[in-house]
Structure formats: structure tokens, C-alpha cells
Amino acid sequence: MGNPAYFDKYENLAFTRGDDGVLILRLHTNGGPIVFTGQTHEDLPAALEEISLDRDNKAMVLTGTGDAFMNEIDGPSLGEIFKPAAWEKTRTEGAKVLQRLVELPMPVVGVANGPAIIHSEYLLLADIHIASERATYADFPHPAFGITGGDGVQVVWEEVAGTARAKWLLWTGDTIDARTALDWGVVSEVVPHEQAVDRGIEIARGLAAKPALYRSMQKQTLNRNLRRRIVQDVPFGMALEGLTAADIPYQDKN
Numbered sequence: 001m002g003n004p005a006y007f008d009k010y011e012n013l014a015f016t017r018g019d020d021g022v023l024i025l026r027l028h029t030n031g032g033p034i035v036f037t038g039q040t041h042e043d044l045p046a047a048l049e050e051i052s053l054d055r056d057n058k059a060m061v062l063t064g065t066g067d068a069f070m071n072e073i074d075g076p077s078l079g080e081i082f083k084p085a086a087w088e089k090t091r092t093e094g095a096k097v098l099q100r101l102v103e104l105p106m107p108v109v110g111v112a113n114g115p116a117i118i119h120s121e122y123l124l125l126a127d128i129h130i131a132s133e134r135a136t137y138a139d140f141p142h143p144a145f146g147i148t149g150g151d152g153v154q155v156v157w158e159e160v161a162g163t164a165r166a167k168w169l170l171w172t173g174d175t176i177d178a179r180t181a182l183d184w185g186v187v188s189e190v191v192p193h194e195q196a197v198d199r200g201i202e203i204a205r206g207l208a209a210k211p212a213l214y215r216s217m218q219k220q221t222l223n224r225n226l227r228r229r230i231v232q233d234v235p236f237g238m239a240l241e242g243l244t245a246a247d248i249p250y251q252d253k254n
Helices: 038-053 084-103 141-145 153-161 163-172 178-183 193-208 212-222 224-246 248-253
Strands: 013-017 022-027 059-063 108-112 128-132 189-191
Touching: 013 038, 022 038, 022 193, 038 084, 059 193, 084 224, 108 193, 128 178, 128 193, 153 163, 153 224, 178 189, 189 193, 212 224, 224 248
Parallel strands: 022 059, 059 108, 108 128, 128 189
Antiparallel strands: 013 022
């Protein structure tokens, strides 16, 4: 049997899967490190829904390409986010990505193969999180664009690292390295850079070998609180983010 149709459907998402049922989802732009765009934002929730419905996926590895997980973003490609209708599209997509990541019926191993200063929360939502020794973590886009970080980054960092650390990271805009992330309990393991993806695949293979019902039920059991926080608090955060986005044109005029 050939690969499912969604393997070749999405511009910035590369898929491979072996006979062990481990799906590798690699973020990329033209085969190199990803530049996150409005198209990526639109495609991710749709792709995650297709992944969740494919029963041949027994575990998933989420990683980037080259030496970065995600450290570039094309702001204009996100559209006129200062307009309510455009922001509602962004809000809906953003909420669905987080909900679908945490609700996938298979374990996910996140591999930070380098800087994760954009959408680091995707990695923090993984069931096991491996970091290259070169990985760094921050929230770059929100301070850079002058909008509130309410799209879930605040919820996930607070749940995983604690309130004080999340506030420090999101207020200061500073960057932490992989070892600090490990000390904070954000990362499961830090490994040599060239071993990071292979280590993630090794762990995913062990998880994929577990019984199907166990994988699904364990996922629900361990992610219950994260799912509740996402459903409860991300809509409010994104509403506030949308207000600051709506203020951007007026700031430019003053």
C-alpha cells in the first residue's frame, strides 16, 4: 500500500512512516528550516485531524528541519489580523492546533532540533520532549509584533514550567537554553545535537509497540488537565491578543 494522500498535501509539512507505525512530522520550507506563514497556520489543524484519523499512526515524532525547530516567521502572510474577520480565522486555527495536538490518540515525541522561539508550545504539548543541546526557547513573535501572547503559549508554559517562570519568559522576551529548560522540567532529555532526532524516533518506537487501547487511554489520562486549560483559557487569551492586534494600525499612525 502507498502512503496516505495527506503525506503530499501540505506545503510545509513533510511526513514519513515506517512499518513500526512511527509517523515523523517534520516542519520545513523548501526542504530547509521552516519559515512559519499564514498557510502553515491554516494547514496544521487540518493535518493533525487527518493524522488522528489514520489508524496506522501508532506514535508520532514532531520536529523541525536542519538546525532549527522554528525561529522565523513571515508576519505579513498572516493577513490583516487587525480586522475582526481575519482574526477570527486566526483564532479558530490557533485553538484547533493546540486542542488537536493534545487530543491525538497516539503518543507524541517532540524533538527540538535547534531554536524553538516560535510556537515552542507545540513541543511542550508533546508527551515526551527531547532537546538537542543547541535548542533554545523563547517567545519571539509577540513582543516583536507588539501583541499579547495569548494564543496558548501562556497556558502551556504555565502548566509545564510554572507560573513564575512562564511570566518571566513571556514578560522579558529572554531566551533559555536546553539545560535551563531541563532544569525547569520543560524537557525530558537533552542529547547531543546530531543524536536528537534519532533519540526521539527510538522513544517513539518503544511507545508505538504498546497496545493500541493503552496508547489511546494513557494519552487521555495524562493530558486531561492540559486539555481543560486549553479549552478554558485559550479563547480568552486570543481575544485579548486580537485586541492588541487591532491596535497595531492606530499605533502606526501615532
